[in-house]
Amino acid sequence: MSYEEIQRNIQNQIKFEDGINIQRLDAIFRLLKNKSGKLLDVGCSEGKFIIEYQKKGFECEGIDISDKAIENGKRRGLDIKKVDITQKLPYKDETFDIICCGQVLEHVLDPLPVVRDMHRILKKNGNLIITVPNINMFRNLFLILLGKPLAYSCRFDSPHYRDFCKTEAIRILKKGGFKNIKITGDKLNIPYWKGKLIRLTPYIPRFCDNLVLRGTK
Numbered sequence: 001m002s003y004e005e006i007q008r009n010i011q012n013q014i015k016f017e018d019g020i021n022i023q024r025l026d027a028i029f030r031l032l033k034n035k036s037g038k039l040l041d042v043g044c045s046e047g048k049f050i051i052e053y054q055k056k057g058f059e060c061e062g063i064d065i066s067d068k069a070i071e072n073g074k075r076r077g078l079d080i081k082k083v084d085i086t087q088k089l090p091y092k093d094e095t096f097d098i099i100c101c102g103q104v105l106e107h108v109l110d111p112l113p114v115v116r117d118m119h120r121i122l123k124k125n126g127n128l129i130i131t132v133p134n135i136n137m138f139r140n141l142f143l144i145l146l147g148k149p150l151a152y153s154c155r156f157d158s159p160h161y162r163d164f165c166k167t168e169a170i171r172i173l174k175k176g177g178f179k180n181i182k183i184t185g186d187k188l189n190i191p192y193w194k195g196k197l198i199r200l201t202p203y204i205p206r207f208c209d210n211l212v213l214r215g216t217k
Contacts, residue, residue: 024186024210025052028100028129031182031214032056035127037097042118043104047073047080058098063089085114091121102131103210105172106162115176122217128178130213134185135163137209166206169213178215186210 028049036057041050044062046069053060063083064070073080083090086108099118105111118128164172166183173181185208205211 021186024102024131024212025049027184027186027210027212028102028131029056030184031129031212032098032127035098037123037126038095039098039100040091040096040121042085042099042101044073044080045069047076047078049100049102050078050080051076053100085117089117089121093120094123094126095121097123097126098129099126100129102129103133105130106132106164108162111162111172112175115172115178119177119217124217126217128173128215128217130169130173130215131186131210132164132169134165134205134208134211136165136207164211166211169211173213173215176215178217180216182214184208184212186212 037059039053039058039060041047041053041060041062044050044064045066046064047062050060050062050073061079061081062073063081063085064073065082065084067082070080070082081090085104099122101114101118105114108114115128115130122128170181170183183205185205
């Protein structure tokens with residue numbers, strides 16, 4: 001199987017609806033089960049995930065760095081502010097019940113101060129949900145065998161500053177002050193002999209494409 005076939009088949013298996021990765025959203029909702037309250041979406045882009053959180057009854061606002069994304073979100077009537085998360089977040093201590101930070105920390109040179117600041121603005125017993133690409137995703141094993149660059153690695157041509165595996169993601173949350181850490185994944189994609197994919201359940205997070213973690217303050 002060629003590199004191009006693997007990449008094409010992987011992309012064909014990712015389910016999108018209105019630009020939302022449904023498998024990742026499902027993983028987040030598994031960790032938000034029976035949760036409610038005020039939610040901050042960090043790195044929310046134009047707010048498509050915010051709309052899904054609102055459907056579940058959360059009171060939501062978002063922050064992002066992209067002027068264009070914020071403008072698009074505001075056209076949808078969403079509460080989105082421009083914030084550089086590498087600076088102190090413009091919120092008082094213990095403001096939110098839930099913070100979701102999806103596909104963001106890999107773009108930050110030093111994510112630990114960001115995690116600690118999110119801990120600061122969470123209420124006691126509040127939850128942080130993060131999602132990060134998994135450097136140990138199963139498809140990378142095939143890319144290594146083919147001598148190709150790893151998917152979404154800071155070691156190659158990628159906008160990522162940092163690679164995460166299960167151990168590193170848990171370590172960052174613990175150092176940031178979080179406890180009772182739960183972890184799942186969004187999908188596990190395995191190429192096989194006909195160039196198709198077996199998509200297994202996301203309960204083997206070590207090899208899933210993206211890690212989804214919940215920490216409690």
